Amino acid sequence: MAEPAVQFLLEKLSTLMVENVKLIKDVKHEIEYMRDELERMTAFLRVADAAEDNNPQLKVWVKQVRDVAHEAEDIIDEFMLHVPNTNGCCPDFVHRLIFCLKNLNSHYEIASQIQNINSRIKKIDEGHKRYDANLNVPNQGPSSSDEIDRRGDALLLEEDELVGIEHPKEEVVAWIVEGDSRLKVVAVVGMGGLGKTTLVKKVFDDDVVKKHFHNYAWITVSHSFKMGELLKDMIHQLFDQMKIPVPEAMSTMNRDRLKATIKDFLKQRRYLLVFDDVWSIEAWEAIKYVFPNEDQGSRVILTTRSMDVASSCSAETKGYVYELNPLSKEESWILFCQKAFHGNSCPEHLSDICENILRRCGGLPLAIVAISRVLSTKNESNVDDWRMLSDGLGSELEGNDQLESMSKILLLSFNYLPYYLKPCFMYLSSYPEDHSIEHNILVRQWIAEGFVKPKEGRSVEEVAQGYLNELVNRSLLRPLKTNDDGSVKISQIHDLYREIILLKSRDQNFVTTTTESDMVRVRRLSVHGSLGSSEVEKCGSRLCSLMLFNMVEPCSVSSILKLIKTSTMLKVLDLTGIHLEKFPKVIFELFHLKYLCLRNTGIKKLPGSIKKLQKLEMLDLKGTYVTELPVGILKLLNLRQLLVYHHVLDSYMPYNHIVGFKALKGIGCLKFLQKLCIIEISPGSCVLEEIGKMTELRRISITKLRTGDCVGFCSAITNLVKLCSLSVRAVEGDVLNFQYLTSPPPSLQRLYLEGELANFPHWIQSLRSLVKVYIRWSRLSDDPLQYIEDLPNLVHIEFLDAYIGEELCFKAGKFQKLKLLGLDKLESLKSVVIEEGSTPLLEKLIIQRCSLLQSVPVGIERLTNMKVLEFFDMPDEFISPLSPEKSREEYWKVEHIPKVYHIYWRNDGWEVYSLDGSLAHEESAKPGAAIVKTQGQRNWM
Known part of the structure; x- marks a missing residue:
């Protein structure tokens, strides 16, 4: 993977050439030569990066290019460290430059270093020319025949290897043979190794399916398919099936004639065509015009690893998408025992080891079958052999011939990534096994590393979010938690994909973890648990990224600080x-630093020397005890995100549950800020006017707003036309009036209002993009539902002490997209009515501390999408009628809901009960307990 490294270097060289850095002629000439030579290499590199795994000689050449690009990047970074860009704003620039050059031993030393790099580039280029001429580098990466051969293994699985396939097969068969007569496309989507090909093959061979269609064909597409060969294969299958000779002139036909031949043949026939392994929408666009649509009940099935492909292809015919899921724990265990123990049960002394292996297989049938076959040859009495495979699965993937086929199938997903996604995906090898990956954090890290570049009409953050979406849609990241607007908030990488990119990272010196023995020439270091002094000495001085996870040894702190220095x-x-109490001074020497996260450390004060970090874009002090910022922060004009706050935790959220930082005079100079949390408004300050100047803000959280601030607040918010999230909390006891806001931000999606309101803000009714609204401690006398019931995209509502009326009524036909509803401490509330046709998509309802509520919401029995119903600290007389062992006077209304709990705060902890009165399983307790204990945190993250 050399192309990304070369691209980063080219951008750095371009920046150096255009910025106001005085370069003597020799330096400029050498840099121009380097840039020109590397630009000529990039086209070849894009092909070579995809093909290197299949060709050792090509792999060596790619490594040489990557190494020289990294070394050149380090030289340029070192140069810029001593010669900072001044943009012409400093009158004594020449004198400062001369002073810096003394430390560098003149420009001539830089020229000499770059000249040496250029000499190496020449030799590498000569090697490329010899290689390209003699070794015939493929144009499309791995050969299609190699890929098809490996995919063919999936079609040969025995029946005992098809655990868990019956239900998916029945569902897909029903889509194929039932329904109207229009042509429909059925897309089966999922990550590599899930069994998509196997599932569709069983559908294709089903007797009911065979009898239903006149003609059928199975076409393997693959990433590197050739259209002419694919069309000829279709013709052979269709004509041979009818025992008709293929057209004599077929060998000389162009693509258009081949397509016409197929289309003419299929007219007036009910056909089933399978296109296995479709990688792109472009591939589908090239294929789809051969299908006649004559209301014969024809069907097309495709398999793909991309949700974008699946959705796009099926949407055109109003067809179906079947998202294939991993096997359950039970199904995985059955399949594993069938192969590893020949159908026998697992010996007790191996159960823990086998469970760990299965956990890492993550329900992937391909992996379970491959690994269990390896284990089936091992002696069951030799526990060490089994444990070695469990603990060293990564090395087994690389060195075990029996696992080679599985590894290469998984590796296809990496090899066929676009060049710009490869470094982004490999970066995930920094994260420990089973780690939850926060997308907001990952996006900022990618940007700081230089992996993401802005595109016309899109910010760099929007481009990065698009990269994340691509990885999710390609089934390379598994969503764990989504935002209310449907975007993914937290995801996880499958263990085996993580092992794959760990091997790639180690091989390409991309990311090094402290769990590895080789820590030489480290560029990115991920510390898992601890770091010793001896490991620090091995790292070298070229580190560009340092991340810590699960630090367990206080003694490691000194090693970390030594490494940073x-x-x-x-x-x-x-x-x-x-574990820190003071801000480490060594950080102030990091001239290139763009991303700094000190989350959940013990830091209490931020020194004024922070102003030295001129390139800083992200400063995360969430969970620290910093409450004031130095004036020096105003010098950080590149800041995009500033997070400074901590939570006050309790069983239930107190009014002052979050502590932010005192506002700074002049903070409006940070014009590039996109996220600002959480800023406290001081009496008599001009901070609201300053906030109005930050027109790039997407999210802002404001606290300690006073009655007299409302006019200024509304004026400031009017200017923030890009704002997507607004959180505002009043000083306790003050009443807020937001009626002065005549033009709210049109893109506002999340709104959090905390504190007493004079009245419900009328402008909320105009927020067509609003997906989440929280109203807390507002004590409104008017029913707030009437103001938000027609918002077309509202998904999430939470009321906490927000309303003093006795009834809430969800009117018929309203709240059509609502999925989550929370009602907390509505102490006068006696009834909740959900009229027929209202809240049809509601999935989760939480009712807390509503002591006068007489029964569950009227109409809840009609909400067929309900999944979770939780009651917190509700009176016994409310809970008792819901028990299935009582009179069932209320139980019948909620018996269709899978999870119903009543939960109480007792003995400094939550006790969770099912409706039958039994103590619920610990896993059942987590959703409710998490909602209450971290309620404030969830809203501000």
Whole structure:
């Protein structure tokens, strides 16, 4: 993977050439030569990056290019460290430059270093020319025949390897043979190795399916398909099936004639065509015109790893998408025992080891079958052999011939990533096994590393979010938690894909973890658990990224600080959770630093020297005890995100549940800020006017707003036309009036209002993009539902002490997209009515501390999408009628809901009960307990 490294270097060289850095002639000439030579290499590199795994000689050449690009990047970074860009704003620039050059031993030393790099580039280029001429580098990466051969293995699985396939097969067969007569496309989507091909093959071979269609064909597409060969294969299958000779002139036909031949043949026939392994929408566009649509009940099935492909292809015919899921734990265990123990049960002394292996297989049938076959040859009495495979699965993937086929099938997903996604995906090898990946954090890290570049009409953050969506849609990231607007908030990488990119990272010196023995020439270091002094000495001085996870040894802190001191090239520094009381002074020497996270450390004060970090874009002090910022922060004009706050935790959220930072005079100079949390408004300050100047803000959280601030607040918010999330909390006891806001931000999606309101803000009714609204401690006398019931995209509502009326009525036909509803401490509320046709998509309802509520909501029995119903600290007389062992006077209304709990705060903890009075399983307790204990945190993250 050399192309991304070369691209980063080219951008850095271009920046150096256009910025106001005085370069003597020799330096400029050498840089121009380097740029020109590398630009010529990039086209070949894009092909070579995809093909290197299949060709050892090509792999060596790619490594040489990557290494020289990294070394050149380090030289440029070192140069810029001593010669900062001044943009012509400093009158004594020449004198400062001369002073810096003394430390560098003149420009001539830089020229000499770059000249040496250019000499190496020449030799590498000569090697490329010889290689390209003699070795015939493929144009499309891995050969299609190699890929098809490996995919063919999936068609040969025995019946005992098809655990869990019956239900998916029945569902897809029903889509194929039933329904109207229009042509429909059925897309089966999922990550590599899930069994998509196997499932569709069983559908294709089903007797009912065979009898239903006149003609059928199975076409393997693959990433590197050739259209002419694919069309000829279709013709052979269709004509041979009818025992008709293929057209004599077929060998000389162009693509258009081949397509016409197929289309003419299929007219007036009911056909079933399978296109296995479709990688792109473009591939589908090239194929789809051969299908006649004559209301014969024809069907087309495709398999793909991309949700974008599946959705796009099926949508055109109003067809179906079947998202294939991993096997359950039970199904995985059955399949594993069938192969590893020949159908026998697992010996007790191996159960823990086998469970760990299965956990890492993650329900992937391909992996379970491959690994269990390896284990089936091992002696069951030799526990060490089994444990070695469990603990060293990564090395087994690389060195075990029996696992080679599985590894290469998984590796296809990486090899066929666009060049710009490869470094983004490999970066995930920084994260520990089973780690939850927060997308907001990951996006900022990618940007700081230089992996993401803005596109015309889109910000760099929007481009990065698009990259994340691509990885999710390609089934390379598994969503764990989504936002209310449907976007993914937290995801996880499958263990085996993580092992694959760990191998790639190690091989390409991309990311190094402290769990590895080789820590030489480290560029990105991920510390898992601890870091010793001896490991620090191995790292070298070229570190550009340092991330910490699960720090367990206080003695590691000194090693971390020692490492930072020697790593002046750092761009990303994440010290989350490290035991610190003072801000480490060594950080102030990191000239290139763009991302700094000190989340959940013990830091209490931020020094004024923070102003030295001129390139800083992200400063995360969430969970620290910092409540004031130095004036020096105003010098950080590149800041995009500033997060400074901590939570006050309790069983239930107190009014002052979050502590932010005192507003700074002049903070409006940070014009590039997109996220600002949480800023406290001081009496008599001009901060609201300053906030109105930050027109790039997407999210802002404001606290300690006073009655007299309302006019200024409304004026400031009017200017923030890009705002998507607004949180505002009043000083306790003050009444807020937001009626002065005549033009609210049109793109506002999330709104959090905390504190007493004079009346419900009328402008909320105009927020067509609003998906979430929280109203807390507002004590409104008017029913708030009437003002938000027609919002077309509203998904999530939470009321906490927000309404003093006795009834809430969800009117018929309203709240058509609502999925989550929380009612907390509505102490006068006696009844909730859900009229027929209202809230049809509601999935989760939480009712807390509504002591006068007489029964569950009227109409709840009609809400067929309900999944979770939770009651917190509700009176016994409310809960008792819901028991299935009582009179069932109320139980019948909620018996269709899978999870119903009543929960109480007792003995400094939550006790969770099912409706039958039994103590619920611990896993059942987590959703309710998490909602209450971290309620405030969830709203501000």
